[in-house]
Amino acid sequence: MKYGDLISVVVPVYNRAHEVVRSVGSICAQSYQNLEILIVDDCSTDDIEGAVTDLKDSRVRLVRREKNGGAAAARNSGLAAATGDLVAFMDSDDISLFDRFAQEMALFCSLPEDYIGVYAAAIAHTDTTEDARAQAAARVLPPIHRRPLSGNLFDATLEGNFIDMPTMLLKKSAVLAAGPFDERLRNNVDWDFTLRLTRQGKFGFVPQPLYVFSYVPRVASGNDHISHNPRYSVLSYAYITGKLRRAGHVGPALARHYAAAGSYLMRAERPKFARRYFAAARKITPNDPRLLAHLVLSHMPRIHRWARGRSTRFH
Incomplete structure (x- = not known):
């Protein structure tokens, strides 16, 4: 060159x-x-x-x-x-x-x-x-x-x-x-x-x-920009973390990405699916107190609605 x-x-x-x-x-x-x-x-x-x-x-x-x-x-x-x-x-x-x-x-x-x-x-x-x-x-x-x-x-x-x-x-x-x-x-x-x-x-x-x-700045009410779409964010995190897992990456970074997918699912009011990602993250970083808190919230629909947008972000 x-x-x-x-x-x-x-x-x-x-x-x-x-x-x-x-x-x-x-x-x-x-x-x-x-x-x-x-x-x-x-x-x-x-x-x-x-x-x-x-x-x-x-x-x-x-x-x-x-x-x-x-x-x-x-x-x-x-x-x-x-x-x-x-x-x-x-x-x-x-x-x-x-x-x-x-x-x-x-x-x-x-x-x-x-x-x-x-x-x-x-x-x-x-x-x-x-x-x-x-x-x-x-x-x-x-x-x-x-x-x-x-x-x-x-x-x-x-x-x-x-x-x-x-x-x-x-x-x-x-x-x-x-x-x-x-x-x-x-x-x-x-x-x-x-x-x-x-x-x-x-x-x-x-x-x-x-x-x-x-x-376009992200607003509380959301917008139609694809990068701000919670559904696509969840799907992409799930897909990419799957690629990383299959490539043998199992460290704290992967746990954070699992947690981020769970966070998006919580905001999308899908606590049952969010639970799976928080549980997967806990297998890698079992001592993270935030993950335990989110797992508890995912079993409590009324409280997790209140918690949306407050402490669910992992990035």
């Missing part, structure tokens, strides 16, 4: 033609020029072809999917079409700073061969209006207290995902070795992918924020 190699940038899109010129435009405007930009259309109904034409950049290719499959399936289609030895990702409503790939490539080329990728800090901010600006918030990711940030990151990722996948620059060979994005998951897809990826080798980290994205 050397500075100047081709990077294939995969951008899944579904009904965001109005965002593409701004978002993908930030990739077209990169100071690092040797890019292949793959916009993967997941069966949109808006004018994505017109948006691609408006970009006026020969490096952009539109990859059409025949069936809607979600972001994981779209990313897999993009990877299948990629011709570069390096791959990167971009979400269709986010922004990459103009020197993102220049900085990531400079770091990557300085690292030993056992490094399979680099990633960068990002700035997340809430969507807001002028009238609601008093409630605006922003934060830097990964969290400033997070350690380690580079090197072998599998154990840290096992605790929970802190690497923003759209900031990654990766050896394609490592991505193929890790396996495709799991199209069965509707939540925590990035975490599942990163868990497999960090087993392949080490990561470098660019501490300067090179990526900007907005998010």
Whole structure:
């Protein structure tokens, strides 16, 4: 690998033609020029072809999917079409700073061969209006207290995902070795992918924020954002913890993930199922008093409703 190699940038899109010129435009405007930009259309109904034409950049290719499959399936289609030895990702409503790939490539080329990728800090901010600006918030990711940030990151990722996948620059060979994005998951897809990826080798980290994205804050009444959907959260935690268990991971991190699934089930008023996860967590960490308390609450429907949202979070 050397500075100047081709990077294939995969951008899944579904009904965001109005965002593409701004978002993908930030990739077209990169100071690092040797890019292949793959916009993967997941069966949109808006004018994505017109948006691609408006970009006026020969490096952009539109990859059409025949069936809607979600972001994981779209990313897999993009990877299948990629011709570069390096791959990167971009979400269709986010922004990459103009020197993102220049900085990531400079770091990557300085690292030993056992490094399979680099990633960068990002700035997340809430969507807001002028009238609601008093409630605006922003934060830097990964969290400033997070350690380690580079090197072998599998154990840290096992605790929970802190690497923003759209900031990654990766050896394609490592991505193929890790396996495709799991199209069965509707939540925590990035975490599942990163868990497999960090087993392949080490990561470098660019501490300067090179990526900007907005998010919808979680509210007490809930919203329809998939990452805030309790049902999908439960299913993803159950599925991923099952993968971890089958891979032989039985430490405290797995217990915390079992407890998190139980916590989601408690908030979804499914105490019978929550009980199973709390019991599984207790087998690994029997001396955790919170787990015993939640097991007791799961047998007391009226009290567990009162307890929802108070002390049920384990992450």
